[in-house]
Amino acid sequence: MLNFQKYFSEKAKRLRASEIRELLKWIQGKKIISFGGGIPDPRSYPVKDIAEIAKDVILNYGYKALQYGTTEGQIELREELLKFMRERANVKVESIDNIIITTGSQQSLDLTARILIDPKDVVIVELPTYLVALYAFRDHEPMFYGIPMDDEGMRMDVLEETLKKLKSEGRRVKFVYTIPTCQNPAGVSMSIDRRKRLLELASEYDILIIEDDPYSYYVYEDVPIDRLKSMDSEGRVIYMSTFSKIASPGLRVGWVIGEREIIEKYVIAKQSVDLCTSPLAQYIALEVIRRKVIDKVVKTWTKKYKAKRDIMLKALEEYMPDGAKWTKPVGGFFIFLYLPKGLNTKEMLVKALDRGVAYVPGQSFFVDGSGENTIRLNFSYPKEEDIERGIKILADLIREELSKK
């Protein structure tokens, strides 16, 4: 048997499997209440609509759906998204040259890392932030700086201070990566004032902003959620979203919007990564918009997800011991739980799984290594009737753990 270690690249040697992934593997097939994944309720997938659409699309577009596509994406879908973004998100860009279709948001993040990050470049993220974005960025060896959040999202005073300090040290800051609306994992949304300030700071310190926006379709309160891209007068914002939460993650179709010069680089980078995103999947995505399937899904599931959030918030209120705090998300899929210092949620996970509840320990979402006492709770996936029971089990466990301290 060969020892393959010696063939692997230095980067590959450092690669470790994701904890979330390993966790999800562990619970496969087990009867467990899962607050772990970050996935939609599978009942939200418009199975019948997509079955019809898939067949129609292949028969109508014929060879075009089954052929290689251009790397930038099918023209029809980019045109439809141009309209979709204008109507739905007030994001107005000139032409389809400002849009590239990607094989899901994860590819958007991977391509972003490829075209922007040199080793030792500074990348600024939220504390906590989306774990698998960190994986994509990490491969290009940036230095991460984390900015804490409060109820209004990323703290702009700390960001300014950090940018000032980094500038005085002559460090090169490439971009701020943010999920301003219904953040993953924290569930927080950035206030409008903070959004304005972020754009001002980006301009002042001459950096780019990556706006990752998968969740803003599901907002449960009447709060303004203007996309950073809609407020961007200088072209500094690179915006990305996906069909994963509004139609089906199984399609693997996302998109990136930015200045033409930037999108061109994404296109060239994508070419050596996968040539093109499945035209079949793209045409399905196109029809999912045209036939208003998305409107239907979003309308129905905004209500249902809101109900799930409310059940979880109520259960947290009822069962959690003193000293535990959590975010009150206005939308999205997540609530973030801060337990008293001293509790280690990674160690506690084994016991939670034993009792039939899964969650993601929060620490890996923090680039500064903090968050040992935090937990990401997903409320979109578990069934309504399981949420309260799951939270009670978790609360009891936390109470027991606290009593040992």
Next chain:
Amino acid sequence: MLNFQKYFSEKAKRLRASEIRELLKWIQGKKIISFGGGIPDPRSYPVKDIAEIAKDVILNYGYKALQYGTTEGQIELREELLKFMRERANVKVESIDNIIITTGSQQSLDLTARILIDPKDVVIVELPTYLVALYAFRDHEPMFYGIPMDDEGMRMDVLEETLKKLKSEGRRVKFVYTIPTCQNPAGVSMSIDRRKRLLELASEYDILIIEDDPYSYYVYEDVPIDRLKSMDSEGRVIYMSTFSKIASPGLRVGWVIGEREIIEKYVIAKQSVDLCTSPLAQYIALEVIRRKVIDKVVKTWTKKYKAKRDIMLKALEEYMPDGAKWTKPVGGFFIFLYLPKGLNTKEMLVKALDRGVAYVPGQSFFVDGSGENTIRLNFSYPKEEDIERGIKILADLIREELSKK
């Protein structure tokens, strides 16, 4: 308007659009006989079968087809491929842990580069080789060494000499990348003796072999084409193939087979690249095998592609001027044309396009910068009735160019 150059990574600054890609763009919508692309005849796509399958798959697999999948790929497809590879290619591996599903062969190449190549590692390729593989590898800054081919494929005497020399210089050779059967772009297939010798040399010099095998489904002569992987007793061969030529490139589904330890690294690397390949596309691929759509496509199109090859070979024989030579492929999609030295096929392309014929200048397939006088001719895509006419136009042009020298 911002100047985005300063934000791009050093690698991104070096990225250039592919010539093939730019070429294909140029001819879009124009009436031209194209020997340029490397794509199947679109009439080979089983449109009706896939339309039915797509609908069935979504209704039968329901949420599973529209949900996120595991990064390694759907279990059912990996099980089917295990059987498929055993029956069709005599490639026997232990379990589905030896297989990862990828988002097309281009992703297989990209992941290979990520997990194996450190800057300055030596990567050995054929002269000429598949251009877009070079793009994927190049991103990780290897040193390329090219090994010339003759009618029996890569010359093992030159390979041995090169390996010996590199070893004496203390250079680190990671792998040999080869398309042993119906090579792209040369159309050559490696003889069995050379295949055996390649495996011996890999063992002696302790290197890996990447066997890229998209074309071996289409072999037009009764010649043995034993896959390197089927002869691999040490686990040195990483094998890759795709559904692009036997069902539809628009699915974007490929696979990689190798030792478990290697496949595990592919899986971890893939996770940060695109999380998973579309389960919908994977289930379609599964049913395309199960319902024997592939058998039908391959049976029908082996005959048709053979006819196209024969028309092109006959036309070359009839029209090409003295001094022009070309390969006689036993299968696949390509004939490679060597013109007399002094002709520059890149410069000549503009004139060819003017006269209504497209091809790919061969130089970019050569890592040593040679091949200025070569041309890749694709015979799978153009219509039967256009092939002779196109070759005549090209031959006339070449004759004129030669007369000017």
